[in-house]
Structures are given as structure tokens and as C-alpha cells.
Amino acid sequence: MKKWTLALSLMLGMICLQAQVLKSPNRGDGEGEGPFPQLIVRGATLINGNGAPPIGPVDIVIENNKIKAIKNVGYPGVEIDPKNRPALAPGGKEIEAEGMYVLPGFIDMHGHIGGKAQRADAEYVFKLWMGHGITTIREPACGNGLDWVLEHKTRSEANEIVAPRIVAYTVFGQGWEESPSTPEEAKRWVRENKSKGADGIKFFGAPPEIMKAALEENKRLGLGSACHHAQMDVARWNVLNSARAGLTSMEHWYGLPEALFADRTVQHYPLDYNYLNEQHRFGEAGRLWKQAAPPYSEHWNKVMNELLELDFTLDPTLK
Numbered sequence: 001m002k003k004w005t006l007a008l009s010l011m012l013g014m015i016c017l018q019a020q021v022l023k024s025p026n027r028g029d030g031e032g033e034g035p036f037p038q039l040i041v042r043g044a045t046l047i048n049g050n051g052a053p054p055i056g057p058v059d060i061v062i063e064n065n066k067i068k069a070i071k072n073v074g075y076p077g078v079e080i081d082p083k084n085r086p087a088l089a090p091g092g093k094e095i096e097a098e099g100m101y102v103l104p105g106f107i108d109m110h111g112h113i114g115g116k117a118q119r120a121d122a123e124y125v126f127k128l129w130m131g132h133g134i135t136t137i138r139e140p141a142c143g144n145g146l147d148w149v150l151e152h153k154t155r156s157e158a159n160e161i162v163a164p165r166i167v168a169y170t171v172f173g174q175g176w177e178e179s180p181s182t183p184e185e186a187k188r189w190v191r192e193n194k195s196k197g198a199d200g201i202k203f204f205g206a207p208p209e210i211m212k213a214a215l216e217e218n219k220r221l222g223l224g225s226a227c228h229h230a231q232m233d234v235a236r237w238n239v240l241n242s243a244r245a246g247l248t249s250m251e252h253w254y255g256l257p258e259a260l261f262a263d264r265t266v267q268h269y270p271l272d273y274n275y276l277n278e279q280h281r282f283g284e285a286g287r288l289w290k291q292a293a294p295p296y297s298e299h300w301n302k303v304m305n306e307l308l309e310l311d312f313t314l315d316p317t318l319k
Contacts, residue, residue, distance in 0.1 A: 020144040021114055024122040024152060024161045031162050038063050038092035043080060044102040046070065057098060061086050105135025108164075110226075110251055110317045113139055113149065122152065126163035136165040140202045140226050140251065146170050150197050169200040169226055172214060179206070183213030190217040200224030200248065205233030212245045219246030226315070229255025231275060235266045239312075240303060249313035253285070256314070260292035262299040267291055 038061065045056030048070075057080060061069040074080040080098075088094055108129065114120040122144075129137060142149045146168065153166040170193050173179030180186040186206075193201060200223045203211065211233075218225050227242050228251045239247075239255040250256060258267070267288045273280050293299040307314075 020148060022121045022123075023148070024126055024155070024163060026155075026160055027162050032159075034093065035065070035159055036091060036093040038089040039095070040086060040088055040092065041095045041097050041102055042085070043073065043096065043098035044100055047101060047103045049104045054101065059085050060102060063089075103133065105164075106133050108134045108137040109249070109315045110140050111137035111164075112141065112143055113137075113152070114144075123162075126161065129164050130162060134164055136167065138167040138169060138200075138224075138226075140169045142168055142170045142174065142198070142202075146174065146196055146198055167199045167224070168197070169202045169224065170196075170198045172201050172203045172206065180210060180214070183209050186210045186214040187217040190214050190221065190223075194221050194223055198223070200226065202251075203227040203242075203247075204230045205237060207233070208237050208241065211237050211242070215242065215245035215247055224248045226251050227255065228252055229258070231267075231281070234258050240306065243307055243310045243312040247312070249315045251315050252317050257288050257292040259303050260300060262293045262297075264291065 040062070041060040043057040044060065045054050046058050046060070047054050055072070056076065057072075057074050059069075059071045059073050060067060061071070069086060071084075071086055073084050111129065111134070113122055114125045139149055149166065149168045152161065152163060153168055155161045156163040156166055173189065175192075175196075176189060180189045190201065201214070201218055203214070203225065205211070205227070206214070215225060225246070225248045227247055227249075229238060229242070231254070234255050235258070238258040239250050240259040242250065242255065258265070261267075267284070268291060269284070270280075273284065275281065293303075
């Protein structure tokens with residue numbers, strides 16, 4: 001079983017590596033301006049994202065890519081007095097936004113840049129994100145190769161391309177001919193991953209001793225981590241195991257219902273179930289949740305409270 005799970009992880013990594021698409025071209029004429037030493041968004045109605053109601057008109061002052069000030073400049077329906085507005089610095093840029101709403105940039109926590117299978121090049125995917133207000137993405141797998149993703153991350157930071165900010169997570173074992181098979185190898189791979197410039201690791205699962213070693217080393221180094229708790233390993237290592245070892249977030253829903261089992265460790269599989277048949281995988285998902293402890297039951301509360309105490313993130317990737 002151990003050989004099989006390692007082979008599966010390696011196979012998934014190789015599939016990602018083979019999915020490289022065309023690099024994004026440099027930003028063209030008419031595709032944005034700046035950067036500016038100062039940018040002021042004038043007269044907008046602000047939704048700040050903390051649950052507060054809209055407020056406006058406000059002037060938003062941005063300097064060096066950071067919001068420097070948000071100033072109330074009047075009242076709805078009343079002409080704004082210029083004397084109450086922040087002054088524009090030399091070389092700065094103004095955007096008139098009266099009658100418009102301004103929101104913080106959205107963050108896509110699970111955004112694959114794309115591959116040949118999707119028939120979508122990087123430029124299309126980046127512009128689609130930006131057009132929907134997504135200004136930061138976490139790339140969970142670096143499917144086009146870590147160097148490729150880090151190059152686009154650098155070019156995005158330098159405003160050379162039209163793209164969100166990129167946070168690069170590498171598939172565990174990616175770049176090695178064989179996936180780490182001992183705790184010592186797992187730690188070494190994690191250290192190499194950091195040295196290459198990755199921001200974190202995407203796991204699909206591994207034998208418990210290897211997952212524990214990799215996650216603990218990753219946490220020690222200050223990198224992020226995500227896990228798609230694939231069913232090939234979840235009976236031995238579910239979301240609770242990962243959270244206790246230092247995982248940052250779970251992806252999709254895998255691994256959580258298994259942590260909520262109160263009377264079993266393995267889900268009930270039909271006799272003809274095959275993991276590589278996605279109709280089986282997704283078709284059994286609803287039935288899997290019915291095997292977990294009911295919401296707000298004693299076991300459900302125990303698991304959820306522990307995840308809250310561990311400051312664990314659920315990233316369900318809803319569509």
C-alpha cells in the first residue's frame with residue numbers, strides 16, 4: 001500500500017508538470033497604467049470587507065501598493081468640498097469614482113493557472129481573474145512547473161504582465177524522480193522547496209510518518225500548506241491529523257467527513273467502487289457525509305472546536 005500511495009502522489013505530480021502552457025506576454029498598450037508613487041480613488045462608496053455597511057463618499061489614498069488613508073469627504077447627494085480632500089502628490093494619479101463602489105481585491109485560495117487539458121493559456125486565465133476583481137491567487141500545485149510559476153509571480157510583482165499577485169504552492173515530491181519515502185527525505189524535500197522560492201506545499205496525502213515529518217518541517221520554516229486529502233490515504237490521515245501537525249488549510253471537502261466519523265474509520269464503499277472513476281468519487285460524496293457525525297452532535301462539536309483552536313482553515317472551493 002505504501003508503494004502504491006507514493007506512486008499515486010508521484011503520478012499526480014508528473015501530470016501537473018506535463019501541463020505547461022504558453023507564458024503570459026508583457027503588458028501591452030492600453031492594458032493598465034502605473035505604478036504611481038500615489039493613487040487616489042475619489043468619491044467612492046466603500047465596502048471594506050469586515051462586515052460593516054457601505055460608507056461614502058470617501059477618498060482612498062494608496063502609496064507604494066498600500067492603503068495609506070481612507071478619508072470621509074462629505075455626505076451622499078451633497079457636493080464634495082475640495083478643501084476637505086487629500087492633496088495629490090507630484091506624479092500621482094486620480095481615479096474619479098463618484099457613484100461607484102470599491103471593494104478590497106478578492107483572493108482566490110485555490111486557483112490553478114491552467115494547463116493544456118483546459119486549453120486556456122496563462123494570459124486568458126490571468127485576465128479572467130482580474131476582470132472579476134481577483135487580485136491575488138494561491139496556485140495550489142504549480143502545475144506548469146515551479147520555475148514557470150515563480151517567473152510569473154516576479155513579473156506580476158513588477159507590473160510587467162496583467163495578472164494577480166501569485167502565491168506559489170508546490171506539490172509534495174515535485175521535482176524528484178521518486179517521492180520522499182522516509183521522514184528524513186520528507187524534511188529534506190521541504191527544505192529544498194523553500195530554497196527554490198516556493199511559498200508553500202500542496203499535499204495529496206502520504207504515509208502518516210512522512211506527512212507528519214513534512215508538515216512539521218514546513219511549519220518550522222514558516223511556509224504555508226494545503227492538502228487535498230485523497231481517499232488513498234485518508235483512512236490513515238484525515239483533517240484532524242493534518243491540523244495537529246501544522247497544516248494551514250484543507251482543500252475541497254476531502255478529509256473532513258472522515259475526521260467526523262464516530263463509528264468507523266473507512267467510508268462504506270460500494271463493491272464496484274473505483275477511485276479513478278470520478279463518477280464514483282463524486283457520486284459517493286453525499287453518502288460519505290451521511291456517515292459522519294450529525295452537525296452539532298457531541299463528536300461534531302469536539303472536532304470543530306479543536307479545528308478552531310488550531311486556527312485551521314477550511315477551503316471548500318465552492319463553484
